[in-house]
Amino acid sequence: MKIKVNGKEIDVTGQNTLIEELRNIGYDIPSLCYDSGASHQASCMVCMVKNVANGQMIPSCSTFPQEGMNIETDTEEVLSLRRMSLELLLSDHRADCEAPCTVVCPARIDVAQVILHYDRGDKDKAYSLLASATDIDNLPCKDCKAPCEKACRRGTVDKCVSVRDMMMVLAEAKDLRVVEAKSVANVSKDVFSSKLGRYSDAEKEWLKEVYSQPSRCLHCACEGRDKCKLRQFSTNAGIKAPRYGVSSHQIVKEQIHVKGSLYFEPAKCIRCGLCVYNTNDGFTFKHRGFDMQVVIPEESKNNVDEKIADICPTGALFTV
Amino acid sequence: MENCCQASGTAEVYTAVTEACKQLGINVRIKPISCVGACNQVPLIDVATTDGNIYRYPNIKPDEVKEILLHHFRPASKLRRLRNAILNQIDTFHTDQTWDNILWTPEKERTQKINSFLDGQYRISTEGYGHLNPLDIDEYTSLGGFDALRKALTEMSREEVIDEVLKSGIRGRGGGGFPTGRKWQLVADSDSNKKKYVICNGDEGDPGAFMDRILLESYPLRVIEGLTIAAYAVGADEGIFYIRAEYPQAVIRIRKALDMCRKNGMLGERILGTDFSFDIRVFEGAGAFVCGEETALIASIEGKRGFPHLRPPYPAQSGLFGRPTLINNVETLSQISYIIRHGAEEYTKVGTEGSRGTKVFALAGKVNHGGLIEVPMGTTLRQIVDNIGGGVEGGEALKAIQTGGPSGGCIPAELCDAEVDFDALNKMGAIMGSGGLVVLSESSCMVDVARYFLNFTSDESCGKCTFCRVGIRRMLEILDKLSTGNAKMEDIDRLEELANSIKKSALCGLGKTAPNPVLSTLRYFRNEYEEHVNGICRTGSCKNMVKLEITDDCVGCTKCARSCPAEAIDYTPYEKHVIKTDKCTQCGLCIDECDYDAIKKVKR
Numbered sequence: 001m002k003i004k005v006n007g008k009e010i011d012v013t014g015q016n017t018l019i020e021e022l023r024n025i026g027y028d029i030p031s032l033c034y035d036s037g038a039s040h041q042a043s044c045m046v047c048m049v050k051n052v053a054n055g056q057m058i059p060s061c062s063t064f065p066q067e068g069m070n071i072e073t074d075t076e077e078v079l080s081l082r083r084m085s086l087e088l089l090l091s092d093h094r095a096d097c098e099a100p101c102t103v104v105c106p107a108r109i110d111v112a113q114v115i116l117h118y119d120r121g122d123k124d125k126a127y128s129l130l131a132s133a134t135d136i137d138n139l140p141c142k143d144c145k146a147p148c149e150k151a152c153r154r155g156t157v158d159k160c161v162s163v164r165d166m167m168m169v170l171a172e173a174k175d176l177r178v179v180e181a182k183s184v185a186n187v188s189k190d191v192f193s194s195k196l197g198r199y200s201d202a203e204k205e206w207l208k209e210v211y212s213q214p215s216r217c218l219h220c221a222c223e224g225r226d227k228c229k230l231r232q233f234s235t236n237a238g239i240k241a242p243r244y245g246v247s248s249h250q251i252v253k254e255q256i257h258v259k260g261s262l263y264f265e266p267a268k269c270i271r272c273g274l275c276v277y278n279t280n281d282g283f284t285f286k287h288r289g290f291d292m293q294v295v296i297p298e299e300s301k302n303n304v305d306e307k308i309a310d311i312c313p314t315g316a317l318f319t320v
Numbered sequence: 321m322e323n324c325c326q327a328s329g330t331a332e333v334y335t336a337v338t339e340a341c342k343q344l345g346i347n348v349r350i351k352p353i354s355c356v357g358a359c360n361q362v363p364l365i366d367v368a369t370t371d372g373n374i375y376r377y378p379n380i381k382p383d384e385v386k387e388i389l390l391h392h393f394r395p396a397s398k399l400r401r402l403r404n405a406i407l408n409q410i411d412t413f414h415t416d417q418t419w420d421n422i423l424w425t426p427e428k429e430r431t432q433k434i435n436s437f438l439d440g441q442y443r444i445s446t447e448g449y450g451h452l453n454p455l456d457i458d459e460y461t462s463l464g465g466f467d468a469l470r471k472a473l474t475e476m477s478r479e480e481v482i483d484e485v486l487k488s489g490i491r492g493r494g495g496g497g498f499p500t501g502r503k504w505q506l507v508a509d510s511d512s513n514k515k516k517y518v519i520c521n522g523d524e525g526d527p528g529a530f531m532d533r534i535l536l537e538s539y540p541l542r543v544i545e546g547l548t549i550a551a552y553a554v555g556a557d558e559g560i561f562y563i564r565a566e567y568p569q570a571v572i573r574i575r576k577a578l579d580m581c582r583k584n585g586m587l588g589e590r591i592l593g594t595d596f597s598f599d600i601r602v603f604e605g606a607g608a609f610v611c612g613e614e615t616a617l618i619a620s621i622e623g624k625r626g627f628p629h630l631r632p633p634y635p636a637q638s639g640l641f642g643r644p645t646l647i648n649n650v651e652t653l654s655q656i657s658y659i660i661r662h663g664a665e666e667y668t669k670v671g672t673e674g675s676r677g678t679k680v681f682a683l684a685g686k687v688n689h690g691g692l693i694e695v696p697m698g699t700t701l702r703q704i705v706d707n708i709g710g711g712v713e714g715g716e717a718l719k720a721i722q723t724g725g726p727s728g729g730c731i732p733a734e735l736c737d738a739e740v741d742f743d744a745l746n747k748m749g750a751i752m753g754s755g756g757l758v759v760l761s762e763s764s765c766m767v768d769v770a771r772y773f774l775n776f777t778s779d780e781s782c783g784k785c786t787f788c789r790v791g792i793r794r795m796l797e798i799l800d801k802l803s804t805g806n807a808k809m810e811d812i813d814r815l816e817e818l819a820n821s822i823k824k825s826a827l828c829g830l831g832k833t834a835p836n837p838v839l840s841t842l843r844y845f846r847n848e849y850e851e852h853v854n855g856i857c858r859t860g861s862c863k864n865m866v867k868l869e870i871t872d873d874c875v876g877c878t879k880c881a882r883s884c885p886a887e888a889i890d891y892t893p894y895e896k897h898v899i900k901t902d903k904c905t906q907c908g909l910c911i912d913e914c915d916y917d918a919i920k921k922v923k924r
């Protein structure tokens with residue numbers, strides 16, 4: 001069977017979906033709710049292409065080629081609709097890609113990650129990460145005005161985390177071993193970064209209660225950001241900030257322990273459904289309309305494989 | 321006597337009639353009948369006398385029944401009547417003045433109001449209107465019921481049936497308007513080795529719609545006949561009525577009617593002695609609006625979550641349990657027996673070139689006589705409002721007509737001479753939809769109307785897709801801003817951009833049509849949106865947008881305070897009065913009352 005793609009005729013068997021055919025001939029089509037090989041249902045619409053033959057916008061991930069199709073993949077119309085779908089998803093996404101402390105650190109220390117290792121009890125890793133970023137014997141924090149503390153989100157809740165003191169204590173703890181520790185932060189201006197915005201009063205109370213470890217750090221940085229396709233495609237689409245005011249019904253910074261090292265953070269979930277369709281009696285949908293959520297019922301947690309985090313296109317499912 | 325009718329007290333009246341007859345010893349046949357459509361006139365009794373006259377009494381109460389009966393019928397004996405009169409002292413003497421809502425004038429005049437409601441209607445789906453007992457299979461048969469089924473099964477081949485339906489030009493009444501004959505053809509032509517299903521879509525989730533419920537409750541046998549003919553034509557051996565669980569009466573009636581059909585050989589093995597076997601079961605839907613969408617409906621019958629999926633594949637190729645499936649709307653099926661019985665040629669005499677037959681509407685809104693109506697396609701919208709609906713309520717000017725519910729649009733008054741026709745309505749940015757028809761008057765705010773429908777779709781989207789789940793919500797937020805006077809001019813453009821994008825990119829019909837209420841009002845009433853940006857809702861419907869304030873022109877006469885029914889005005893004589901915004905209902909009485917023009921609507 002022959003179809004037209006951006007004016008050129010190509011041969012297709014009709015057995016593969018459009019997105020596979022297009023990717024095969026070198027077009028870079030984004031996809032969030034589709035992962036080749038996994039069961040899925042079209043929902044995100046970032047893979048949209050236009051069939052000029054009937055004027056319809058179609059999700060290429062779920063459409064099979066048909067005789068007479070005339071596909072456009074990168075006209076302004078297509079690209080702007082794809083961009084809008086990302087913007088809409090981001091407007092229901094109250095999360096930080098990067099922690100504000102890391103973003104502002106003049107010494108380029110991944111502050112948030114250091115504290116995260118520290119809070120998880122892995123002091124070696126915390127120390128090593130710090131050491132890899134700066135001259136540990138001559139810690140720049142000593143003479144720094146600590147913009148990290150001014151930027152700290154905890155500061156908007158009650159009092160900021162004492163970042164500087166923490167770094168200094170770590171630097172002086174000479175008994176720690178040097179281990180492999182890498183930062184995954186990307187604070188480049190060219191990379192899209194989702195920003196959480198303000199907490200409501202109720203959220204502040206909730207955060208105080210839940211994030212009560214000694215450092216009091218809220219661990220703003222997204223723990224799935226190294227694999228996050230939402231961020232990647234938003235960067236590719238040139239999105240700087242979502243155009244629509246961010247509002248969401250999801251609870252901010254709620255991290256649900258699923259099983260083993262697997263966690264679920266609903267506020268980052270784009271409801272693509274991949275985790276629902278690819279677990280047996282695991283994740284499931286709840287409610288409809290704007291309230292529609294993906295949830296993991298307590299009794300289903302054991303039915304989930306930790307590998308599911310790999311197909312989640314966002315940081316909503318991550319392993320630690 | 322449908323569910324809604326019973327809510328208006330029909331059941332009580334029925335009991336009253338039965339008891340009164342017993343008490344008075346009157347020998348009459350009492351027959352509960354199907355919906356008459358005149359919702360604002362019920363409970364309603366027709367008295368058919370032996371001389372062939374029919375007297376109609378609208379809006380009656382149970383305690384008025386006896387008097388009506390006494391007016392027409394002689395009680396068993398004078399003695400009994402006397403005893404009754406003594407026993408029941410409160411029996412009033414029936415004079416012409418007894419009822420304020422019944423006019424003792426000749427029948428023609430008395431029922432004129434109702435008659436004008438009925439004139440201009442044409443009955444195919446609701447044939448037998450007003451006298452057919454929904455569950456009397458003998459009566460239905462005596463009036464030509466099942467003739468079509470018998471004709472199809474014994475005189476026509478499957479191809480001939482499909483051909484007849486094709487020639488009739490009938491298009492689906494579920495909203496999309498797809499040619500029914502073509503759909504049947506597709507299902508008939510798909511793999512014939514497979515089991516096939518036919519489904520009657522009785523989900524009807526549009527707010528305010530009740531056409532399909534009435535058809536199921538009042539004419540269950542006709543819908544069953546239509547579905548059976550469809551099954552014969554496409555070669556299906558199992559049928560399903562998908563009826564929303566909120567329609568218990570429809571479910572009960574259809575179940576009873578199915579039983580009757582089985583007993584009478586219209587369903588089951590070897591129907592009417594032919595070798596065609598077919599049966600139907602009822603599936604009660606959980607009642608989400610989106611489950612009316614055919615692919616979501618199928619998922620729901622399969623026990624899955626009611627998510628629509630991308631078409632193709634269409635249900636005709638791969639539907640319920642992956643089998644070829646025909647889905648038709650209740651009303652579509654209720655027109656089939658007419659087509660087969662009278663022939664396609666006769667059917668095409670009704671309606672317009674592109675839209676044959678009749679359409680059932682739920683006429684509502686600011687109209688004098690609302691209710692269930694069936695009109696030939698080609699009737700103009702204005703005829704429906706003026707002639708059938710008796711004009712706009714309160715003598716106000718017509719502003720627009722909304723058709724198609726949450727998927728439809730508003731047609732402005734100046735275009736209301738347009739005919740009821742699938743293509744004509746589409747061109748104007750509205751849709752035929754499943755049959756909601758809401759009359760809007762000059763006191764209806766178009767932003768508010770759009771907001772109402774988007775509120776609905778925002779909640780009723782299945783929530784799967786981005787554009788629909790999040791996009792509609794973002795539109796709704798802009799509408800909220802508009803209706804509280806907090807929007808900027810750019811917001812209108814953003815609203816329009818969102819609407820156009822959602823229309824293009826949503827996956828299923830719900831999402832694709834959800835922006836229509838906004839797009840159509842933007843198209844015809846953009847100035848009203850702009851007024852809202854400037855803080856004006858000319859109809860005062862958007863109450864959160866303005867508040868009433870008393871200016872320094874106030875002389876302290878206390879007149880306004882005394883006129884305020886909500887007691888929202890604090891006053892000390894000779895001092896400037898103050899309106900308490902939280903109590904004020906913005907009725908505007910005080911504005912009319914003030915001689916110094918000192919009360920103004922201001923932005924909040």
Ligand SMILES: Cc1cc2nc3c(=O)[nH]c(=O)nc-3n(C[C@H](O)[C@H](O)[C@H](O)COP(=O)(O)O)c2cc1C
Pocket residue numbers: 491492493494495496497498500503521522523524525526609610611612613614615647648649650652653754828829830
């Ligand atoms: C959101 C949505 C809701 C729908 N609801 C109904 C409904 O309640 N009843 C109905 O008959 N069709 C409904 N439809 C249309 C059906 O998908 C389908 O087109 C129709 O039942 C086909 O029957 P027809 O060809 O006789 O019109 C709906 C469609 C959408 C997109």
Ligand code: SF4
Pocket residue numbers: 093095096097098193194222223224225226228229230231268314315316
């Ligand atoms: S899920 Fe992706 S976009 Fe969201 S915060 Fe994490 S990295 Fe950023």
Ligand code: SF4
Pocket residue numbers: 268269270271272273274275276283294311312313314316317
């Ligand atoms: S958790 Fe991840 S995979 Fe599951 S629905 Fe949300 S974004 Fe998709």
Ligand code: SF4
Pocket residue numbers: 610627628629781782783784785786788789826827828829830831832
């Ligand atoms: S367009 Fe809306 S209703 Fe339709 S499948 Fe998508 S989310 Fe569900």
Ligand code: FES
Pocket residue numbers: 030031032033034041042043044045046047048059060061062
């Ligand atoms: S990847 Fe195609 S719709 Fe999500």
